[in-house]
Amino acid sequence: MGVRGLVPFCPWDWCLLLATLQCCGASSELNRSTDSSAQRELNVRFAAASSQPAEAISVFTLDYDYVQIPYEVTLWILLASLAKIGFHLNRRLPRLMPESCLLILVGALVGAVIFGTDHKSPPVMDSSIYFLYLLPPIVLESGYFMPTRPFFENLGSILWWAGLGALLNAFGIGLSLYLVCQVPAFGLGDVNLLQNLLFGSLMSAVDPVAVLAVFEEARVNEQLHMMIFGEALLNDGISVVLYNILIAFTKMHKFEGIEPVDILAGCARFIIVGCGGVFFGVIFGFISAFITRFTQNISAIEPLIVFMFSYLSYLVAETLYLSGILAITACAVTMKKYVEENVSQTSYTTIKYFMKMLSSVSETLIFIFMGVSTIGKNHEWNWAFICFTLVFCQIWRAISVFVLFYVSNRFRTFPFSVKDQCVIFYSGVRGAGSFSLAFLLPLSLFPRKKLFVTATLVVIYFTVFIQGITVGPLVRYLDVRKTNKKESINEELHARLMDHLKAGVEDVCGQWSHYQVRDKFKKFDHKYLRKVLIRKNLPKSSLVSLYKKLEMKQAIEMVESGVLSSTAFSTPHQAQRTKETKRLSPEDVESMRDILTRNMYQVRQRTLSYNKYNLQPQTSEKQAKEILIRRRNTFRESMKKGHSLPWGKPAGTKNIRYLSFPYSSPLPAGRDMKVAEFTDHDGSDSEPPPIMFSTHSPKESIQERRWAPEVIPMRSLHRAGTPPHFGYRRNASREEHLGRGGRAILRPKPLFHAVDEEFESEEESEEEAPAFGSLLSSELRPGRDCNLSHSPLLQRK
């Protein structure tokens, strides 16, 4: 609570917290007071159940014991959720500290309430609950949200770092703590090597993703993101496997000595357990992908298939003593790609949200168990052990990061900089995983379990609070780009343009794969897997599936809101604004820069922003929609213009001017722009060349065709409107093409409305717009296009 007090909270947070606190308190009060009455009630019930008729039917009875565990668990989750709401109502807080801080605090609060009210039997986590119910959702979530492609591109480094890093940490911490235990002064003589190693293995389960959200906005580079993500993903699996093997050894050790053969067997087992898990995961992934191929008529079942098969893979692997964690991870990774293309949009959303929800519930519960066990009497505080644990955790993480990356950098095309390595070192936050493993140590084998739990808790608190809160500033400090914040508007704009340009050219260059294996797999995937696993009626490319995912309704809503906000301001007339060169105050400039920074499109990223506890609407996805829709709209504008020009405008001087217009000019990209030019043609510069239409439409028509099903009228329009391709590009007599010969070609086929054969005036062609644009062109158009598109009319008047 002390930390909480330091942080500025808005009143709302307090309200929420108080409310939840009261709920919680009330429940335990209730619990205490009803202990005896419930007992009596039960007796009455049993009595009633036996042969005697009920003597008296009590009007109001209370049976708390019956519901106690789910009741309390529900309250905990609610409490955590309310706390989260409060956390996110405050804008600054989420960027200051990882959300696990909050969860731990809530856990501590619950623990305090339980301790304070002397609650007799709070629900406790045991081994089977953790491994069967709490762990799988967490792992599934991180596996499912992993960006597949960058992961496999960096697979070598990730395996090297996550695998060896975990082992190095486990053995390093274990062995060095063992040495410490040999010092008689510390009173740790009875902690033997195996126990130390086991402790080391559970300490090596780091949870770096928890802090990812903290420095997300600092725009970590993709590779760094992937290393952190990959570590989080694989690290759990590896440390759990190690943990289980060491537990087995410890059990064995109780009865007999361990021989070298056993150690070798243990190593072999480590590999078998890992590979076997992955194998089962992949198999189940393919099965579920295959099944979702046939669910088009019963799409409500799709999420179920995904979840059940993932869980099944986990269970099957566990049955065979293989690593369930790796199995479920592999399953999620395998099926994701295919399932996402197969299932409907709504199922896709459901899967995403449900997965996030389950994992965050699991994690909340673990943190609450942690809080409950933090505040209590079951601690053993040994300064030496705890301090050395803390120190060794940091030292070994540093060693493993710098050594392993030093080696892997030699094989990488793009090595990790020292800064990256520092960030990776610093993100070694321990989380729910370590605690659970420590908490679940069997007391029979580990007489000093309390010591281990205490040390683990200290490490978790230290890393989550101190490192978690300081990692954001650290990243920002290391990130030199952020230092020169004062940029002029020009710089701001040009920098973003260059970023987009660079990203675009990168896309043109494509990603050069470093691995022959990946190429091979890609071919195999295309040739066989996709044919088997993905529905027939789907277009083959992932691009199309992107378009498919762009739901029309959402899109319309989005653009409409854009229209509303922008039509609230009336656009001043052309003449007024061009001549105005008023001086702007610094505040205006500041606000402009602000507008620019907030509203300029972000450069595309392949690793989507990831928050462990929340599923934000991906800005990139929204942005992609917006850009696509704007392109479509502006294209529609250009279509209209293409129609209105040849018929509406008398082909006179303007066309001659147009001829002088250099053909070499690159075709203007934004179709908005042409509309804008159109409004501008009283000015000196550019005349909208009608040929724009013809040069644009061949390519556009194909794009439209790919966007196909939503805009059928448009599509057929383009088919109809596709003019002959070459030929008249440099043809001086294109006027004829457009004016006469082109007329027949360019004329849209009458679609829904019978379009009059003769368009004489602009007004008519303007009115025609809604006809072939269907509802979209009239409703979807962003405000500024809306204003501009009517400008020919305005100018005539």
Add this chain to the structure above:
Amino acid sequence: MKPPVVRARPADPAALGPAFHSPGSRVGGKERRGSGAWLPAKAAAFGPGATRRPRLGGGRGGRRPGGSSAMGSRSSHAARIPDVDSLRRETGFSQASLRRLYDRFQALDRTGKGYLSRLDLQQIGALAVNPLGDRIIDSFFPDGSLRLDFPGFVRVLAHFRPVDEEEEGNRDPKEPEPLNSRMNKLRFAFQLYDLDRDGKISRHEMLQALRLMVGVQVTEEQLESIADRTVQEADEDGDGAVSFLEFAKSLEKMNIEQKMSIRILK
């Protein structure tokens, strides 16, 4: 991103006949190679003037069993790049990079016509959602041409090659600036704004660029004032437009070399 289409590659370097199959010369990308016996023939067949590049007689038909090992198909690409040496000199790309770019060029050229059209570039998914996608594509097609051949493709990409310090030091001052110099990089960015190619970014062009890059939430009015302000800020001679020099000056503090370099284009 769309995965490249799988298509039959010319089977094997052996198919090119013994003259083209000299393994040692092709595997190491770094070694400097004079124009070997095979090169003039290549240049004659697929010189820059040739619009349509024939696909090595019949090799396209199908892969031969066992013949198309990964390395084999790789080195055969190197053999088919026209004018390797002059391209290397002009663009500064290493042979390995050129080879990879040639692979990419062919992957983009879906129908195997030997050049790229706008349509080919528009098929790149990520470009479709790039707000400047169309302008970027246009910058690959200078002078309104409809076809992009491989030298042109490489020449555009050469602007994005990272600047090499040593190379910069040894450069002969008499030679023209390399394509990836700071000024050329800036010029490339500048021509994304300057649509009418008059060497100036007018207020209007600035506004168009802003429209493309800013989300729909910002009103037209705001955009206009931002465009005004941007031009004003950079405009030194008061002609209401930003010339290239003014553009370069407004960015003089920025690390263009880093900002406009793509690491993989070493």
